Amino acid sequence: MTTRERLNEAVGEWSGTNRLWLMPDDPARESRIEASIELVAGGAFASIRYTWEDEGRAHDGLLVVRNAPEPGPEDIFWVDSFHTAGGSMTFRGEADPDGRIVAVGSYAAPPGPDWGWRIALKTDADEGLRIVMHNITPDGQEALAVEAELTRSA
DSSP states (O other): OOHHHHHHHTOEEEEEEEEEOSSTTSOOEEEEEEEEEEEETTTTEEEEEEEEEETTEEEEEEEEEEOOSSOOSOSEEEEETTTSTTOOEEEEEEEOTTSOEEEEEEEOOTTSOOEEEEEEEEEETTTEEEEEEEEEOTTSOEEEEEEEEEEEOO
16 A cells, blocks of 8 residues: 555544653653544645643644655645744655655754754554654764654544
8 A cells, every 4th residue: 555545544533642752861751642634735735733742731733744656845844832843844755665654854953053853654544643753963863752653533
């Protein structure tokens, strides 16, 4: 099944567990996550709206995923009340052999060089929805930052 077919099948409501790591050696901070996936712009994009919490404070975000067979310059657009600090990020990605969309973007970290951020998104009727995000240092070291595992809501 193609990544596009997987996204089309993922339309609907999802819920599960969100894990957040602020530092690589810190324990994960867990919370509930709720997500809604819908196709927009004639099916050319999938909109993933989600809500989660950190230390009792509500957060929300939006991933807009380009639903096309070939990678492009902006395959994911992302905003999140916690992570993107009022800004947005764009990512270039591709489908990998495991059926995931894997996309990489960067963000400014003044006064030093930009850092990277990688998002891997996998939808599967049997396995659910999984979103994994890594922070990438300027020298290429990656650290797990977010892992969300969701199943279809009843």
